[in-house]
Amino acid sequence: MRLTDNEIEAIAQKIVAKTPSSGRRPIVVGNWKMHKTPSEGEALVRELAALVETADCEIGVAPAYPCLGQVGRALGGSKISLCAQNAYWEKAGAFTGEVAIGMLTELGVSQVIIGHSERRQFFGETDETVNLRAKAVLEAGLVPILCVGESLQERDSGLTHAVVDRQVRGGLADLSGSQVAGMVLAYEPVWAIGTGKVATVEEAQEVHSVIRQLLAELHDAPTAGAVRIQYGGSVKPDNAAQLLAQPDIDGALVGGAALKATDFAAICMAAKAE
Ligand code: PGA
Numbered sequence: 127m128r129l130t131d132n133e134i135e136a137i138a139q140k141i142v143a144k145t146p147s148s149g150r151r152p153i154v155v156g157n158w159k160m161h162k163t164p165s166e167g168e169a170l171v172r173e174l175a176a177l178v179e180t181a182d183c184e185i186g187v188a189p190a191y192p193c194l195g196q197v198g199r200a201l202g203g204s205k206i207s208l209c210a211q212n213a214y215w216e217k218a219g220a221f222t223g224e225v226a227i228g229m230l231t232e233l234g235v236s237q238v239i240i241g242h243s244e245r246r247q248f249f250g251e252t253d254e255t256v257n258l259r260a261k262a263v264l265e266a267g268l269v270p271i272l273c274v275g276e277s278l279q280e281r282d283s284g285l286t287h288a289v290v291d292r293q294v295r296g297g298l299a300d301l302s303g304s305q306v307a308g309m310v311l312a313y314e315p316v317w318a319i320g321t322g323k324v325a326t327v328e329e330a331q332e333v334h335s336v337i338r339q340l341l342a343e344l345h346d347a348p349t350a351g352a353v354r355i356q357y358g359g360s361v362k363p364d365n366a367a368q369l370l371a372q373p374d375i376d377g378a379l380v381g382g383a384a385l386k387a388t389d390f391a392a393i394c395m396a397a398k399a400e
Contacts, residue, residue: 150354152183152370152397153310153377155209155271156384157239157358162189164196170387171197175204177391182398183377186237187384191225198234209237209271212245215255215262227266237269239379241297243316253296260297264305271310271379272297273358274337278317286315287336294340303345307352312379313337318359320381327368330357334374363392370397 162170167189178185188209189197198208214224230238240263241256256272263270274293276286290313298306313333315325325333334355341350357369358379369375377397383389 148351148373148376148400150352150376151399153186153354153356154183154380154390154394154397155186155188155237155239155356155377156380156390157188157211157242158190158193158384159211159244159381160190161385162193164193167193167197168200170385171200171204171206173387174391175201175206177387178205178394181205181391181394183394185394188237188239194230194233194235201234207236208234209239210235211239211242213238213240213259213263215258227262227268231266231268235268237271237310238263239271239273239312241293242273243275243314243319247316253293253299256293256297257299260301260309264301264309269308269310271312271356273312273314273379275312275314275316275319275359281315281317286333290333290337291340294337295344298344303349306341306345307349310354310356310377311337312356312358314358314379316359320360322360324360324362324365324369325357327372330369331372331374334372338374361393363389363396366393366396 171187185205186207186209188211194208194210201208210230213227213230214221217226217228240259241251245251260270260272274290276289280286280289317323318325337355338350341353354376355374356377356379357375361369361378361380362383366378378393380390380393383393
């Protein structure tokens, strides 16, 4: 029996419809870096909250430490969660310039970015210190957003997979499968951050799938399947939908475009739960 083109198409549609969805809810986080004063941050989230009311994803904003209180109060009742850009692993003590996780939880912070490439590049973060931070954030019951990614030189030397492998293994060292399953990872190629150069969807998806395979190797397939992996690096309203449609891209970590409510909202609206 020969099937007509229409019959083949109908069967193909059924197969696609039956493919189990990943069950991973997309998560889009705005990393404000060292931008916005407390009052500017408050104005930004007030505008943003109204724009993302119907977004079908998890949304967070990560203002600088001094803005967390005011921005957190302005977020009250909205669907946007409060994230910090870093946190120290000790609970208290003589650590001038550092911020303890307990100080963040009291302000309503629920996620903490750790190991951002700017921390690694300019502030001496290593896989070991990133791992200490990840453990402390998890112990406090918050969600770490662990950033990894290669530099341009590393990519040009064919080292992308090796670098990401080292950073994921190092950052997750000694963590249990259930701890890892609750984390968010962010793949951010350093050469794409703030440069306007975005990885192609194929390049991004490829590294995301390599990371997920590594998680399966380090733990197991259900753990790897549960971890949400964001893409970061020049995500904008005009490239977000394509990136977010990739099977292993579960959200975005957004820098520059997160500073404008309409741009960030457009990216959030492009992320859809399966
Ligand atoms: P960008 O920054 O969107 O401005 O490239 C992303 C990031 O550093 O998290």
